[in-house]
Amino acid sequence: xxxxxxxxxxxxxxxxxxxxxxxxxxxxxxxxxxxLENVAYSYGDGALLTQVSLTLAPGSFHFLTGPSGAGKTxxxxxxxxxxxxTTGNTLFFGEDVxxxxxxxxxxxRRRVGVVHQDCSFLDHLSVADNIRLPLSVAGRQAEEAxxxxxxxxAWVGLTERAQALPPELSGGExxxxxxxRAVILSPDVLLAxxxxxxxxxxxxxxxxxxxxxxxxxxxxxxxxxxxxxLIRAAKTQVQARVLRIVGGQVQQAGADL
Amino acid sequence: MTWREDLRYLVLxxxxxxxxxxxxxxxxxxxxxxxxxxxxLAVFALAxxxxxxxxxHRWGAELAGSSTIRIVAPETQLxxxxxxxxxxxxTTPGVAFARALTPDEQRSLLAPWFGRDVxxxxxxxxxxxxxxxEEGFDPAGLRLRLAAEVPGAVxxxxxxxRGPLLASANRLRGLGWLSTVxxxxxxxxxxxxxxxxxxxxxxxVIAVLRLVGATDRYIAQAFVRRFTLRALGGGVLGTxxxxxxxxxxxxxxESVGFLEGLGFAGADWLLTLCIPLLCxxxxxxxxxxAAHRALKRLA
Numbered sequence: 001x002x003x004x005x006x007x008x009x010x011x012x013x014x015x016x017x018x019x020x021x022x023x024x025x026x027x028x029x030x031x032x033x034x035x036l037e038n039v040a041y042s043y044g045d046g047a048l049l050t051q052v053s054l055t056l057a058p059g060s061f062h063f064l065t066g067p068s069g070a071g072k073t074x075x076x077x078x079x080x081x082x083x084x085x086t087t088g089n090t091l092f093f094g095e096d097v098x099x100x101x102x103x104x105x106x107x108x109r110r111r112v113g114v115v116h117q118d119c120s121f122l123d124h125l126s127v128a129d130n131i132r133l134p135l136s137v138a139g140r141q142a143e144e145a146x147x148x149x150x151x152x153x154a155w156v157g158l159t160e161r162a163q164a165l166p167p168e169l170s171g172g173e174x175x176x177x178x179x180x181r182a183v184i185l186s187p188d189v190l191l192a193x194x195x196x197x198x199x200x201x202x203x204x205x206x207x208x209x210x211x212x213x214x215x216x217x218x219x220x221x222x223x224x225x226x227x228x229x230l231i232r233a234a235k236t237q238v239q240a241r242v243l244r245i246v247g248g249q250v251q252q253a254g255a256d257l
Numbered sequence: 258m259t260w261r262e263d264l265r266y267l268v269l270x271x272x273x274x275x276x277x278x279x280x281x282x283x284x285x286x287x288x289x290x291x292x293x294x295x296x297x298l299a300v301f302a303l304a305x306x307x308x309x310x311x312x313x314h315r316w317g318a319e320l321a322g323s324s325t326i327r328i329v330a331p332e333t334q335l336x337x338x339x340x341x342x343x344x345x346x347x348t349t350p351g352v353a354f355a356r357a358l359t360p361d362e363q364r365s366l367l368a369p370w371f372g373r374d375v376x377x378x379x380x381x382x383x384x385x386x387x388x389x390x391e392e393g394f395d396p397a398g399l400r401l402r403l404a405a406e407v408p409g410a411v412x413x414x415x416x417x418x419r420g421p422l423l424a425s426a427n428r429l430r431g432l433g434w435l436s437t438v439x440x441x442x443x444x445x446x447x448x449x450x451x452x453x454x455x456x457x458x459x460x461x462v463i464a465v466l467r468l469v470g471a472t473d474r475y476i477a478q479a480f481v482r483r484f485t486l487r488a489l490g491g492g493v494l495g496t497x498x499x500x501x502x503x504x505x506x507x508x509x510x511e512s513v514g515f516l517e518g519l520g521f522a523g524a525d526w527l528l529t530l531c532i533p534l535l536c537x538x539x540x541x542x543x544x545x546x547a548a549h550r551a552l553k554r555l556a
Contacts, residue, residue: 082467102556103472110470120465124279134469136273181469 032057033189033220034079039088041074048074050248056189056222061215061238063231064224065253066245072224075245076193079222080112081105110138113182117194119174121166128153128162131180138185149184156180156210171198175207189220196230204230212237267482267541278462278479284455288484291447292491292536295440299532300499302440306433308519313426320419324396326386330409339384342407346386349402351394358385441539444488449543452484456551463555477548484544485537492536496529
């Protein structure tokens with residue numbers, strides 16, 4: 001799998017040194033991959049997040065917890081530029097998103113893999129086509145990455161389901177397909193929103209192992225979940241920071257987690 | 258990306274990108290139908306414009322450069338006044354040629370009203386003199402000379418006919434082109450609506466594409482190419498149907514000069530090739546505008 005992700009990778013952020021290796025998006029030396037500075041977000045009159053500051057350092061692993069409706073998904077969307085903060089700044093690789101064009105944000109988003117809870121796909125395309133979609137978007141020929149795609153499909157255990165349509169997949173298969181799609185461009189950071197929300201315990205452990213494996217390859221991982229057992233299981237495998245959203249603010253969780 | 262790259266993508270496409278928008282029956286049919294219907298009508302508008310153009314040229318050419326002198330006099334003086342008028346014309350600058358119409362020619366001019374067998378002797382018909390003009394012809398000066406020396410002569414330089422006729426022909430031609438522009442605007446409106454409907458119906462597709470880092474240009478291109486090709490296809494169908502309809506118009510009687518010209522002649526047919534291209538260009542511009550607006554709204 002390491003070969004696949006390395007081979008598929010664009011010249012990408014060198015995590016160890018914080019230098020950009022030929023990537024179009026310039027990266028401030030030593031910058032965090034994603035940084036929220038005093039961010040607030042409101043839906044209408046209701047303030048959901050207030051004064052949130054968060055930094056995702058290269059190669060780090062984070063969990064984001066909190067009760068339903070606390071703002072986990074909103075915070076994740078702020079982290080990949082799908083939402084713009086009411087106040088405060090979002091920085092992608094050291095660059096202020098508010099000062100970037102939509103297309104520039106889109107280009108940087110290719111360095112951020114996202115796995116949504118609902119795992120949206122293009123239902124008229126096969127699983128393989130959905131997974132290779134980011135390649136097409138990035139202007140790369142699918143033929144160039146045929147072997148790597150096969151390896152990636154095998155890594156997430158979907159080789160046999162490559163030609164199936166997304167509606168034909170089970171919950172766990174959809175999550176794994178979404179994960180494969182999120183990492184096919186070898187992003188620097190992976191954001192996952194309740195990735196184990198619709199799967200059984202065994203599948204959740206399998207997904208967790210994949211996420212931990214990605215982190216060991218140097219990827220930054222942020223997982224929003226309310227599944228505390230998942231967090232406990234992860235902490236036995238990786239050094240993870242656990243954050244909790246309380247009252248619209250992000251706090252470091254206690255050692256009980 | 259430049260417009261050249263847009264055009265390259267439009268022509269060559271991208272196998273994977275072309276499939277990202279799911280096939281949607283309603284908007285596809287609407288676009289093809291609208292383009293076909295408008296192209297069909299555009300063929301007639303073009304035929305009208307070209308026919309008007311030919312008509313204006315013909316009227317202009319036939320009536321320009323010639324005048325008529327009408328001698329209205331008692332029968333006993335008619336020959337004498339005609340000779341006098343011809344004498345004046347011989348010495349008038351700007352007159353290339355002048356001749357009195359023969360009785361047969363005058364009879365044929367009256368034939369549409371009185372039939373071929375009209376007896377000119379029984380009718381007080383004026384003598385007509387055909388005048389072919391050349392540079393330097395001065396109708397006002399000629400009128401003064403005729404008034405002084407041939408009291409029964411009336412010079413008609415066709416100005417009062419030619420002006421209104423040419424104005425009518427030009428107006429018809431303008432209407433033809435205006436119809437073509439309105440039809441193009443209708444295609445733009447229909448395609449724009451269809452594209453907006455398609456974009457709204459595919460909000461989920463757009464969300465997925467944005468999630469994986471697609472730029473607005475990439476997303477828009479997929480929609481633009483699809484709608485442009487649909488409009489082109491519809492335009493080809495409509496133009497073919499319109500061309501067949503125009504070609505199969507029944508030939509009118511020879512005396513109905515205007516209808517005789519409604520249709521395409523020779524190289525005119527090549528102009529019909531522009532109609533599908535116009536449909537495609539209009540669809541391209543309309544979809545691109547609609548897509549960028551929708552993507553901005555959905556951002």
